[in-house]
Structure formats: structure tokens, C-alpha cells
Amino acid sequence: MTSKRILTIIGVSIVGLIAIVALATSWYTVDESEQAVVITFGDAGDPITEPGLKFKMPWPIQKVEKLSKETFSLQFGYQQTADGEIVSYDNETKMITGDDNIVLADLVVQWRITSPRDYLFNSEDPRELLHSATSASIRSVIGSSKIDDALTSGKAEIEAATRDLLADLVTKYDIGITVLSVNLQDVELPNEEVRQAFTAVRDAEEQKNIKVNQAGRYENQRFGEANGEKDAIISQATGEKIARVEQARGDVALFNELYEEYRLNQEITRDRLILETLESVLPNAQLYIMNDDSGTMTYLPLAGPRQAAPVATEGSDNE
Template identity: 75%
Template structure:
């Protein structure tokens, strides 16, 4: 076989391989969980998000980069191996709070690729930029928080503030990533001695809050009792006031009636008032009417007449009885 013929065969085989390779590399598949970018001489096209079999010009004219549409997790401050073993990075998680205390903060960032073109071309290492932005965000938020908030009830607010700050930083960097959530995994003190002291302080705070709540409950109870007692006293006083006013009105009416009788017959009214007063002052005494000019005693049973008058009140005419001094009955 001549050299010329051998060269022709080699060239034909080479062209055949190229053509065969072009046929196989012209077709690609996009899965439902993927998004693709077709790069033509270094220029990226719009993202392809619809799944299925796609066609492109063979390499080196066009090539395809596939990126996932799923949500990713960035573990900050620790790393969990497939077998479940956790490795901590205290250097990354050690932070200073706003009241100059040191805490160790681990967290997880949920993120996804929303702009494949920016993710591929705007940053050499977008994951590293995400990690650095996460570190800056959580340190800024922890630096403006008190240690009590970081370790107890303020975690939710710290998560929300970190999410907002990190999302704004990633948006400025424009690396094609969207931050979904930030979840604090663990916030703790750097050693057992400090942790024990803080727990003692926390227990004391809880005890104080319990005592304060009990004192407020006791105060409210006593205030309610005092208000009820005050209202009862005021109500009783109002009743006494009303009773005194009505009694005074009755006394005035009685006095007016007596005064009218006194004006009609002063002597009889005066003597009747004296008798009634004696009956009130000396209710069990026997009253006698005597004549000072003779030794003969004239007896008038006033108590008997009064009791008969009360048991058998007159129903007809009024009877007036006059007794003259010195005359017989």
C-alpha cells in the first residue's frame, strides 16, 4: 500500500470520527430538575428551562452548561459528613455580640440558582462569595444583638435580619443566586464554665420574672378587693345619706304638724308633748295627775288608756274628754 493511499485513509477516518462525534454531540437532554445554557463562541443564550431532548451545533461552536433548579444548603460553621459525623469550625463561628460577649453561631443558608448566566459568568466562585457574604451578614447582626437575645428568645429576629441582609448583599453582587432562608442551627457559649454561668443567670432571670408575675397578680387581686370594698362603702354611704335625708324630711313634716297644732291650742299641745316625752324617757313609769291645792289624788290611768287605744282604735267619731281640777268623776 502506497503512502499516499494510507494518508487518504487516515484523513477519511479522521473526518468520519469528527462527523460521528458531531452527530452524537448535537443532541442533549434537559431534565425536569435542570436548566441549561447554550454557549456559542463564549456568548451565553437565554436559560432553557423546559425539559426534553434539545439540539445544538456541535462543539467547538456551541457547548451546553447544565445547572440544577433545586434548592441547595450552605452549612456555615460546620460540615456534616455522609456518615453523620459533624466537624465544627470555631474560627468561622466565633463572634462578638453587641454587649461584648463571645458566642459560637452555626447556621444553614437555603439558596437556589435563579440566573444561570450570571451564576456562570459574573463570578469565578459564587459559592465562596455566598459563604463570605453569609459570614459578614451574621457577624453584623450578632454584633448588634445582645447575648440574651442570641441565646434565648431573639433567635427568630436574628434569623430574619440575617436573611434580609444576606439577600441584599447577594443581589448587589449579582451572581445569579437567590437566598431563601437562613436558619440558626446552634448558638452557644465558647466553653462549659461560661455556659454554666450564663445558664445560672438565665435561671435567675426566669425566677425574677416568675416573682414579678406573682407580685403583679397579688397586686391586681388586692386592687380588685380594695375597689370592691370602696364601692361597697360608697354604696352604703349613699344609702345612709338617702335615709338621713328622708328621715330629716319626715322630722320636718312632723315638726310642721306639731307647730300647726301648737298654734291652734298652745296649752294642750304643750301638755301633750310633756306626756309623750315622759312616756319616751320613762317608758315603765306609772304616771299620776295630782292636784296641788288639796290632798285628794286624782288618778288618770294614761298607760291603760293608751294600750286600749292601740288595741281598739276608734272607728267612728272622736271623743274629747276634759277633766277640770277639783271636780269629781
């Protein structure tokens, strides 16, 4: 075989190999859960999100990078192995609160790639950068929170503040990531002794709140009873006032009637008043009206309608 023939065979083989490579690298597929970026001599184009078979220029003119459209989870402070075991990283999660206490806080960040071009070219390792931003965000929020808020009712506020701060940092880094949510998994004290002490303090706080609520209810009850007693006293005093006024008016009317009788018949009215006064002063005494003008003396007892009125004649023991 001549050298010319050998060179021809080699040339045909090279051309055939190039054709095979070109044909093999000119087609690519995009799955429904993927988004693709076509890179032409290092310049990335717009992302391709529609699934299906796609055509491009052969390598090395163009190449394709495929990224997932699904939601990713960043586990901060712990890691779950393939067999389901949880591995904690206390050095990563140990933080100082705003009131100088130490807590362990781990969380999960839900995120998604929203700009494939920025994700591929603006950072060498966007996941590591997101992890660092997450650490800075949660430490900043915990550092401005009190331990009671971090361990009890303030978790929702801490999650929201961390999410907002992390989203701002990721936007400034421009790495093509959007933070969807931040969920605190565990916020606890670093050792059992401290946890027991805090539990005792929290129980004491709950007991204090119970006592304060009971005292408030008792205060309201006593205040209501006092108001009722006050209203009853005022009502009773008002009734007595009205009774006294009406009694005074009756006494005035009676006095006016007596005065009118006295003005018309002074002597009779005076005698009547004397007798009534004697009956009032001496309620059990026998009162008699005696006449000494004639030889026979008659007397009239004023003892009431149930007693008989005896008649005394001259020479009796009652003279």
C-alpha cells in the first residue's frame, strides 16, 4: 500500500470522525424539569425552558449546560445521610443572641435557579456562596433577638427576618438564585444543664402569667362587687331621701291643717293637742275628763274604744 493511499485513508477517517462528532453534538434534549443554556464560544444565550429535541451548532462552536428547574433545599447546621442518619454541625449552628446567650440554630432554605446565565458565570460555586449568605443572615438576626424569642414564640419573626435578609444578599451577589423560604428546624440551648435551667425559668414565667391572670380576674370580680354595693347604697340612700322628703311634706301639711284648726278654734284645738301629747308621753295611763260644775260629777275615760266608761256619782271614792 502506497503512502498516498494511506494518507487518503487517514484523511477520510478524520473527516468521518469529525462528521460523527459534529452530528452527535448538534442535537440535545431538554426535559420538562430542566432548563438549558446554549454557550457559543463562551457567550451564554437566553435559557431554553421548553422541553423537546433541540438543534445547535456542533462542538466546539456551541455547547449546552442543563440546569434543574426544581426547588432545592439547603440544609444549614445538619446533614441527612443516605441511610437517614442526621449529622449535626454544632460549630456551624452555635450563635450568640442579643442578650448574650448561646443557642444552636439549624434551618432549611428553599431556593431555585431563576437566572441560569448568572448562576453559571457570576460565581465559581453559587451553592457555597448561598451557604455563607445563609450563615451571615441567621447569625445577624439571632444576634439582634432575645433568647426567649428564639426559643419560644419569636421563631416566625426570626424566619421572616432571615428570609428577607438572605434574599437581599443573594440579590446583591447576583448569582441567579431566588430564595423561596427559610424554615427553622431546631433552636435549642447547647447543653442539657442549660436547657434544664431555661426550662425552669420558662415554667416560672408561665406560672407568673397564670398568677397575674388570676389576680386580674379576682380584681375584676371584686371591682364588680364593689360597684354593685355602691349602686345599692346609692339606691337605698336615694329611697331614704325621697321618703324623708315625702314625710317632711306630710308633716308640713299636717301642721298646716292643725294651724288652720287652731286659728278657727284655739281653745278646743289647744285642749286636743294637750290630750294627744299626754297620750303620746304616757301611753299606758288612764286619762279622764271630769266636770265639777254640778253636784253629780261625770268623767269620761280616754282609754280606747275597747274599755267601758264607768260613771261615778257623788260621794264615790273618786271624788
